[in-house]
Amino acid sequence: MTASSALHTDRYELTMLDAALRDGTAQRRCVFEVFGRRLPGARRFGVVAGTGRLLTLLRDFRFGDDELRFLRDEKIVDADTLDYLAGYRFTGNLTGYREGELYFPGSPILTVEGTFAEAVVLETLVLSVLNHDSAIASAAARMSLAAGDRPLAEMGSRRAGEDSAIAAARAAYIAGFSATSNLAAGRRWGIPTMGTAAHAWTLLHDSEEDAFRSQIEALGTDTTLLVDTFDIRTGVETAVRVAGTGLGGVRIDSGDLPTVAADVRAQLDSLGATGTRITVTSDLDEFAIAALAASPVDSYGVGTSVVTGSGSPTAGMVFKLVARQDDAGAWIGVAKASTDKASRGGRKAAFRTREDGVATSELVVVSDGYEELDDAAAHPDARALQVPLVVRGDIDAAAEGPAGVAAARAHHLRVREELPVRALALSRSDPALPTVFTEAAEVAGQV
Secondary structure (H helix, E strand, C coil): CCCCCCCCCCHHHHHHHHHHHHHCCCCCEEEEEEEECCCHHHCCCEECCCHHHHHHHHHCCCCCHHHHHHHHHCCCCCHHHHHHHHCCCCCCEEEEECCCCEECCCCCCEEEEEEHHHHHCCHHHHHHHHHHHHHHHHHHHHHHHHHCCCCEEECCHHHCCHHHHHHHHHHHHHCCCCEECCHHHHHHHCCCECCCCCHHHHHHCCCHHHHHHHHHHHHCCCCEEECCCCCHHHHHHHHHHHHCCCCCEEEECCCCHHHHHHHHHHHHHHCCCCCCEEEECCCCCHHHHHHCCCCCCCEEEECHHHHCHHHCCCCCEEEEEEEEECCCCCEEECCCCCCCCCCCCCEEEEEEEEECCEEEEEEEEEECCCCCCCCHHHCCCEEECEEEEEECCEECHHHCHHHHHHHHHHHHHHHHHHCCHHHHCCCCCCCCCCEEEEEHHHHHHHC
16 A cells, blocks of 8 residues: 655644634635745756656545544644545646756746645645755756766765655756666666675675676676775776776776876776776765866766755745635735745746747746736747646646656756856856746736
8 A cells, every 4th residue: 555645744734724624714726836035055057856756745645544543643633624634635736847947046846726725735745855856956967067978876875864865866867867876766766777896895805806806707897896995006907907908997986086087097098908987986076076077087976965965955945825816716916025035926937038049037927817827829939837747636647757757857958958058157156047027917018
């Protein structure tokens, strides 16, 4: 039986539901929006990730006997609310940026439409998935851009929680990594897996040579040998002597990597192993990868930095009510006005304006009403960013599972080609694209 995701919820969401059922506002139609006020780490763009995972968790958002018993025993909600939750099914709409899409401050990344009762309880689930996965993907994209054509492997599971490690591998793959060391991620999401041996393998044997011979007997000469357990130069010499000049690769996990990589390349070539690849690991991040751009490195393995968002472990997204119906059924925009935490009311449509194929701005069209939002035809020179993910409770299964991951990865690699050159720099800066808000009526008047 599939585990319920219904208690991936903060208590205050259920206490609001409880009160709304009492005062009659629970069935008011509402529009909630997920957006980020700023990009984490003063980065130049963000990457949306986690959408497919979220849809699967939404499918499992059901209050079964165990969940209801807990809520009753803890006296969190009253009996009428328990009855409501027993039959809970999300019957509204989710519209959002495709997974793998780029986003900027104020981008309406996800729009949740439904009654207050069915939408408000999704806040924590939505944010926990999108904030984590988008933070990982945003960091991974920077690493991928720094690596250029050289492949990147995610190998950070030992630096993350067991479930977040799987999610991180997925997000990194969507944003340009080519493989993961995590077998659960490989099985669940269809991500290529990689891995050979750690230093413990060498230390297990009586000599480095014995370890290398055993590994080659098991995995063949195309394997990658870890050559820095003791002395790197001796390790390289031993590796080529044991495997021959057809050795697949060597891995370096320590030292001043630009210098060491150059020395190892020269030594391999002098020994005739000109086709042997060099993989480097050792606490890499996007800056270290960029510093190795001119070095004779063939691939990278990244651990701690990618699974922790390279210093920004959350995307900082929020989930805010932006429109609701009044007692007469009319739609009104609503917004939070708190200092430094203001939101912008109204439903929104988002487009990426482009000139000669290069993105120039994030255009967000705002409507206080419900039917007046622009569609793609209103902006023929821009790319519409939002797609339906859930329609009247029906989830788009194409966004889930390994097929959804593959589609998200392909979409990401395609759309980041639109970025202007200034977006590719790694230094802290303003967003690469400005977010331009305009009222739907204004746009209608211009067309």
